[in-house]
Amino acid sequence: MIRNCAVEHNLEGAMNIFESLKKSGAELNSVVYNTVLDACVECAELEKAQRWMEQMKKDGMSDVVSYNTLIKAQLQAGNMKKAKALVEEMKAEQLQPNCITFNEIVNATVSDKKLRSEVWSVIQEMQAAGVKPNQVTCSILLKNLNSSSSEVDIDQTMSLINGMEEQLDEVLLSSVVEACVRIGKPDLLNTKLRQLMSGDIKVNGSHTFGSLIKAYGHAHDMKSVWRCWKEMRTRHIKPTSITVGCMIEAVVSNGDPDGAWHLIQELGEDPSCKGILNAVIYCSVLKGFTREKNAAKVWAVYEEMQKHNIDLSIVTYNTLLDCCARCCRMDGVPAIIEDMKKANIKPNIITYSTMLKGHCQTGDISSAFKLVKEMREEADLVPDEIMYNSLLDGCAQSSLVDEGLRVLQEMQEAHVKPSNFTLSVLVKLMSRARRVDYAFDLVKDLSEKYHLSPNSHVYANLVQACCFSKQLQRGLKTLEEMMVRKVQPDKRTYSMLLRTAVQQCQFDQADGLLRGALGVSGALPFLDKPWSLCPGVEEAALSETLSSMASSPEGNKVAAGFLVDVRKEKPKVWVDPAVQRCVLQGGQGAATWTERRSSKGKGKGKGQRA
Structure with missing residues (x-):
């Protein structure tokens, strides 16, 4: 009853129930007192929670749970100092802080940018108090890791996981690989994947398989990607939309949109996977074919989506428009816009930006300017920096200086x-x-x-x-x-x-x-x-420069001196042997070398170090 009052934010009702219980002569214990304290916190009445805590201590009902509840409330209110003071008060009351106590403080520390640097001192306090970091501690620290994290934070977090006494479970495994993907260091990712998969962890959840597939995809280990996928399917673990999305993205991002599309078609024929396929999954394939500028397959995938009644999103249509822009097929844009209208999907800033980029790439600047006018008048949207830059780039390609300067002026007037x-x-x-x-x-x-x-x-x-x-x-x-x-x-x-x-x-x-x-x-x-x-x-630029210098007596002398010093100081610098002979022979063969380079292009043949 007290908990129900707390959910309804009825603290007065919760207190009345407690008083009724007390008057009835029933035996009161710390659980009842803690439930009232929880109600104070749930109702965001921190002062009343503190007063109730004093009453609990007076009645001899305060325990570790009581302190943890109040610590959490203080942290939610941003009072780190008061939370830490409560930890010291616990110790003075001969109560031992536990993992929950410190995990709350660790979580609050990493969540606050100003306090984030202090997280390892909290971990040290935790260990000094005889409390060993557990899987929850490690999960909190892993969530904080990304591409901008310092080497110290990454190394210490990984060391903490390696030294943990608890058996690494499936949830923490997923957190580790996802953190390694966010960090963006392929070597670290590969190392951790080898360490983790050499253990005794048995993966049973679709989400964990998805995390592993995503990680192996980032590591460009397609053999392991397919191994994970086949193991999951062999064990009849039903994939979720997220797992399928990770698989399709891994296959596409490693250069095989055809393979990803074939997999989608297989899943579409599997009765147990009905309802899993969605626009996001198909969109990964669309983007893959778009990057390859394979317009025919982009349209084929789009037609398949329509055939299977996939709910199309603005992202789908923007991807189709991106294909038109990349393939310089802006004649396909009107049909896509018409389909968007039928689906009651309004163009957004990305839609217009993509079309604008396409017009500029094809040199149709007049259509680009008309599009900006239409966007303002019909969609009530304002161009952003990307759109202005696309317009400027289009003007540069067509050498339209006055128009470009007007775009710059308009950009500044719009406070972009x-x-x-x-x-x-x-x-x-x-x-x-x-x-x-x-x-x-x-x-x-x-x-x-x-x-x-x-x-x-x-x-x-x-x-x-x-x-x-x-x-x-x-x-x-x-x-x-x-x-x-x-x-x-x-x-x-x-x-x-x-x-x-x-x-x-x-x-x-x-x-x-x-x-x-x-x-x-x-x-x-x-x-x-x-x-x-x-x-x-560029080695070609180096050889070209020396060869051109060698064609003149004065230049050849300078080139020869340069080669002597390079041999002494930078012996690993590669110079075309034909160019070296040309310089040493006083410029003979310089024209021949230049002609040979022109006929072969910029590729580097077999040669030797200077």
Whole structure:
């Protein structure tokens, strides 16, 4: 009766029942007192709960359950200090805190970003009190792990699980593999999967099989994915929609949408699996075929969904539109929009964004602008950053500078903050219009206005603009600015500057760039930073630069000196042997090498180290 009052948030009624019981002369015990305390907490009456606790202590009815209940209430109210004070009070009352006590504190600690760093000190307190972390403790810690977790948190959590005395059960197994997937470290995932599956755990639940399938899929271990699936089916464990979803996603994400589709068709013919297949499962296959730009199979899957009366969602239709955009088949869009109307599904911002991207990719900018107008007027939706960036990119591809600047102005008037991607597209737009000065001005002004720090992609486009306009010194100045801002150049940045330097017979500059990219002595003065290195600088670009330099007596001399130093300092750097012979022979064969590279493309043949 007291519990029913608590559920109805009738604390007065709960108290009246207790008083009636007391007056009747019935024997009272801690269970009844704790039920009243629970009612106070359930009704969010923390002060009354504290007063009732005092009454319990006075009547000699307080126990570990009482303290745990009050600790939980204090934690829910955000009072960590009071909760910890109650733990000390328990000890003073000669009551031993248990796993429930500490697990509540651990859970509250990891749930609060400000307190999360203190979780291991709580674990230490727990162990110092003679309470060993259990499966619940480990599950709480695992839920907190993700791709941004520190190595310390990951290692300590895994060590805690390995050192746990309790037998690892199916629920914790599922939590471990799901945490490893979230962390996003394939080596750790593979190691834990081997450790876990070498034990005596017998998996009986469909959910756990789903977690394992998902994990093996992330580890690209398709042999184990199919092994788990076949074991589950052989043992007649009925899969849930979530398990099937994990299986289909694992097969699709590992490059086999055909295999996933075939599996769906098999399940559709199994009477025991009726009702399992849904739009989410089919959508994984649709996305797989869309990524492959296989429009024919996308439509075949869509027709199958309609045939089996699958409830289609906005995600389904957006995937179909994405296929049209990727395959440059925008003529298929009207039919999809018509089907959406029949299904009473309204387009959302992603729908319009996908169509917009498709129009821009096909160069139909006028349709893209009409679509934005329609979206505002008919759907009452406002373009987001992605849509504005797509419009800007479309303008850049078609060299529509004025239209692009109007889009930028509209974007700012709509209070949509530009990003580094926006800056990168704007630089491309200005570069194609040969307005290099304006490209630099835009990056400077927008970066200051919106507190942006240009990244390597923005700088690469600025360097490209300089190279296209034959402004090598300005490109080098931009590279120097990257060094000051600690932005590491990518392969494209170095390749463009090297090609431009050689074309302008600036062989010393090309030599200094190569040395800076590879970490060889004698680099340009500003390329002495750790982030100036670019170990992945294209070997073709390296060989092309040396070969082009070798065609000139002055350049060949510089190239020969570079090769000598590379042999000494970076013997593992690969240089085409034909280019080495060309340089050592004073430039003979440079033209032949260039022609051979042109005919073979950018592939690397057999060669030797410098």
